[in-house]
Amino acid sequence: MAQLEGRLISIRGIVQGVGFRPWVYRLAHQAGIRGGVRNDSTGVSIEAFGTSTDLAHFVRQLEKTPPPAAAIAELSWEAIPAQERSAFEIEQSQAGNEHRVSIPADLATCESCLEEIFDPTNRRYRYAFTNCTDCGPRFTIVREVPYDRPATTMAVFDMCPRCQAEYDDPSNRRFHAQPNACPDCGPQLRLLNAHGSEVPTKDPVATTARALRDGHIAAIKGLGGFHLACDATSSPAVSLLRRRKRRDAKPFAVMVRNLEAAEALAILSDGERELLRSVERPIVLAPLRDSTPLAPEVAPGISLVGLILPYTPLHHLLLADTGQPLVMTSANLSEEPIAYRNGEALERLRGIADLFLLHDREIETRCEDSVARVVGQAPMLIRRSRGYVPRPLRLRRPLSAPILACGAHLKNTFCIAFRDQAFLGPHIGDLETLEAVDAFRAAVDRMERFLGVKPEIVAHDLHPEYQSTIYARSRSEVTKVAVQHHHAHVASAMAEYGLEGNVLGVAFDGTGYGGDGTAWGGEILLARGAEFERLATLRPIALPGGDLAIREIWRLALALLDDAFGQDAAAIDLPLFRGLSDHQVEIVRTMIHSGLHTPMAHGAGRYFDATAALVLGRASARYEGQAALEWNLAAAPDEQGVYPYEIDDALSPWQIDLRPMTRAIVEDLAAALPAASISARFHNTIVAASEAVVRAAIRQVGRVPIVLTGGCFQNPILAAGLRERLESEFEVFLPSRVPPGDGGISLGQVLVADSQARS
Ligand code: ZN
Ligand code: ZN
Ligand code: FE
Numbered sequence: 070m071a072q073l074e075g076r077l078i079s080i081r082g083i084v085q086g087v088g089f090r091p092w093v094y095r096l097a098h099q100a101g102i103r104g105g106v107r108n109d110s111t112g113v114s115i116e117a118f119g120t121s122t123d124l125a126h127f128v129r130q131l132e133k134t135p136p137p138a139a140a141i142a143e144l145s146w147e148a149i150p151a152q153e154r155s156a157f158e159i160e161q162s163q164a165g166n167e168h169r170v171s172i173p174a175d176l177a178t179c180e181s182c183l184e185e186i187f188d189p190t191n192r193r194y195r196y197a198f199t200n201c202t203d204c205g206p207r208f209t210i211v212r213e214v215p216y217d218r219p220a221t222t223m224a225v226f227d228m229c230p231r232c233q234a235e236y237d238d239p240s241n242r243r244f245h246a247q248p249n250a251c252p253d254c255g256p257q258l259r260l261l262n263a264h265g266s267e268v269p270t271k272d273p274v275a276t277t278a279r280a281l282r283d284g285h286i287a288a289i290k291g292l293g294g295f296h297l298a299c300d301a302t303s304s305p306a307v308s309l310l311r312r313r314k315r316r317d318a319k320p321f322a323v324m325v326r327n328l329e330a331a332e333a334l335a336i337l338s339d340g341e342r343e344l345l346r347s348v349e350r351p352i353v354l355a356p357l358r359d360s361t362p363l364a365p366e367v368a369p370g371i372s373l374v375g376l377i378l379p380y381t382p383l384h385h386l387l388l389a390d391t392g393q394p395l396v397m398t399s400a401n402l403s404e405e406p407i408a409y410r411n412g413e414a415l416e417r418l419r420g421i422a423d424l425f426l427l428h429d430r431e432i433e434t435r436c437e438d439s440v441a442r443v444v445g446q447a448p449m450l451i452r453r454s455r456g457y458v459p460r461p462l463r464l465r466r467p468l469s470a471p472i473l474a475c476g477a478h479l480k481n482t483f484c485i486a487f488r489d490q491a492f493l494g495p496h497i498g499d500l501e502t503l504e505a506v507d508a509f510r511a512a513v514d515r516m517e518r519f520l521g522v523k524p525e526i527v528a529h530d531l532h533p534e535y536q537s538t539i540y541a542r543s544r545s546e547v548t549k550v551a552v553q554h555h556h557a558h559v560a561s562a563m564a565e566y567g568l569e570g571n572v573l574g575v576a577f578d579g580t581g582y583g584g585d586g587t588a589w590g591g592e593i594l595l596a597r598g599a600e601f602e603r604l605a606t607l608r609p610i611a612l613p614g615g616d617l618a619i620r621e622i623w624r625l626a627l628a629l630l631d632d633a634f635g636q637d638a639a640a641i642d643l644p645l646f647r648g649l650s651d652h653q654v655e656i657v658r659t660m661i662h663s664g665l666h667t668p669m670a671h672g673a674g675r676y677f678d679a680t681a682a683l684v685l686g687r688a689s690a691r692y693e694g695q696a697a698l699e700w701n702l703a704a705a706p707d708e709q710g711v712y713p714y715e716i717d718d719a720l721s722p723w724q725i726d727l728r729p730m731t732r733a734i735v736e737d738l739a740a741a742l743p744a745a746s747i748s749a750r751f752h753n754t755i756v757a758a759s760e761a762v763v764r765a766a767i768r769q770v771g772r773v774p775i776v777l778t779g780g781c782f783q784n785p786i787l788a789a790g791l792r793e794r795l796e797s798e799f800e801v802f803l804p805s806r807v808p809p810g811d812g813g814i815s816l817g818q819v820l821v822a823d824s825q826a827r828s
Contacts, residue, residue: 554581590672
């Protein structure tokens with residue numbers, strides 16, 4: 070008989086609360102291994118005893134086939150003395166022994182559960198709350214830590230004997246599946262009409278599906294909040310939703326039954342397919358097919374659609390019954406936080422939804438759908454929320470003290486970090502309303518409680534009037550660190566990639582407080598720890614009327630022309646200005662010249678907006694980023710032309726001067742060059758000018774890693790284009806797991822605050 074050997078196997082990564090131990094248990098049984106598995110403070114450890122052949126096989130299997138929601142970051146083992154054990158066991162983790170931070174993110178329905186809900190002979194047939202250790206709600210139902218059923222909103226449901234038996238059986242897929250439930254003992258669906266009265270039905274999902282097919286709008290309680298749904302192929306239904314939701318143009322996300330249905334609507338790359346199918350289930354932006362059956366009102370005027378696959382049994386059933394792609398948009402008015410409580414939804418969505426598909430499993434923490442895109446062949450998170458939160462990001466080295474970073478103003482997320490882990494909170498949205506600010510406070514409180522951490526340092530944006538700054542200043546912690554917006558953008562990418570020392574950051578976005586009375590946003594920074602040096606920036610343009618100019622982008626176009634042509638600007642006659650009165654134009658021109666209510670802005674985003682207005686003849690943007698997105702999608706792929714630009718290195722910081730480009734664009738317009746060519750040339754020019762200034766900066770500061778970040782780098786032409794130009798010679802990093810936009814700011818604030826604390 071072969072010699073008995075022992076191994077202590079340590080596994081780090083996402084291995085708690087994702088069905089890891091039962092899976093190890095099953096593998097051990099198959100491989101004839103004895104011993105045990107338990108959670109510990111860093112992950113999972115396994116004591117394994119068997120022959121060396123069996124042990125080797127066991128370890129290979131561990132590495133090869135982890136459960137769908139798990140991710141092994143590190144697997145190591147050492148030999149230990151052999152022991153005679155009678156079985157392989159799942160050992161209970163001692164309270165306090167397990168990491169406090171073991172709350173997993175919400176997981177999309179797994180294949181096994183899916184089979185059950187569509188199997189008429191299964192006891193969970195059509196049961197909308199089916200889940201197991203591989204899938205189901207997690208973060209959104211947790212009230213307290215440690216993550217255990219009594220600490221979740223499932224506590225009110227007593228498991229029936231059959232569910233309890235599954236829960237107690239280590240060989241069962243539902244062993245310690247905290248939200249385990251069945252039709253006999255778990256949450257139930259209810260259907261209410263527009264007035265909040267019960268709709269009598271045996272099958273609320275089938276009835277809702279019928280109503281959706283008939284063109285009605287339904288509010289549907291999901292995992293992290295309510296969605297508003299309607300038939301995405303019906304123009305009248307989508308238009309009705311737009312009118313009622315008072316959202317006239319911003320694209321809606323569309324949920325499709327499966328990957329095949331997604332392919333019918335959009336052209337997908339492997340990367341997009343992978344993102345769509347991932348257990349995190351983000352909304353994935355993809356180019357629409359010309360022949361798409363979607364109603365044009367889903368994404369008016371743009372050739373991109375946000376697709377998402379079902380991630381709860383309720384979604385799967387609904388999509389199967391409806392047989393159509395469904396608009397699935399966050400249930401809120403404009404940028405308010407998503408509705409997530411039954412009573413609140415009925416109140417806030419009155420007059421919008423014809424039907425309310427509710428259930429009695431409470432959502433404890435609201436968490437909106439995440440959004441991702443493939444940029445230059447790599448995935449890029451644009452909004453990091455449901456499915457990813459509260460999964461920590463590992464920092465390169467432990468922090469000197471626990472830090473709370475309060476993030477930016479728009480697309481807010483906060484971050485709590487301690488030791489070598491950073492926990493980004495869920496997407497809160499724009500801190501423009503009282504409600505959003507309340508949601509922000511509540512989310513910070515809850516995360517502190519979950520993590521059991523008392524921050525010692527509070528980081529915030531440099532802008533004194535941001536609500537996130539005001540909140541940070543109101544906290545009792547003694548140490549507050551203000552971090553410049555673009556420095557935080559660059560530091561965020563540094564944190565994601567574990568970069569230290571000097572880093573050259575290209576931070577292009579719409580706007581960020583510069584501290585010098587202008588808005589920044591076209592910045593080339595040299596970041597070094599707590600400090601940064603502003604090496605170069607875009608020549609600022611006037612924002613006549615301040616924020617008004619961000620919506621009424623014709624004002625920016627006027628400022629751009631005025632800057633490029635001076636006295637001669639008035640003579641330029643373009644279709645853009647024909648819909649405006651001479652009086653309007655004159656007022657704005659006067660503002661530009663006098664500087665009254667006219668801040669100066671360096672934001673790269675403003676150049677995209679202004680040029681889009683000029684060339685596409687679009688006078689106003691109906692949602693943030695609309696013009697820039699249309700401008701990006703307009704670009705002809707094969708156009709190689711580049712407009713002239715200048716880099717003024719006599720100034721400090723240097724300035725990228727795009728006035729020669731503006732003059733050339735006006736010439737192209739006069740020559741009736743198609744917008745597609747002008748757009749491509751514009752993009753090529755931004756890439757070329759950025760490359761030139763980066764190279765000049767590197768000559769100055771020496772060879773250092775380069776990060777490309779800020780909301781503008783969601784634009785694939787800019788991101789992939791600039792990276793391509795630089796990566797053959799330099800190390801270039803684009804954000805991937807953390808949004809390049811303001812949703813990633815809080816992580817960067819953590820890193821800067823830590824550097825400051827050390828210095
Ligand atoms: Zn499952
Ligand atoms: Zn049950
Ligand atoms: Fe920004």
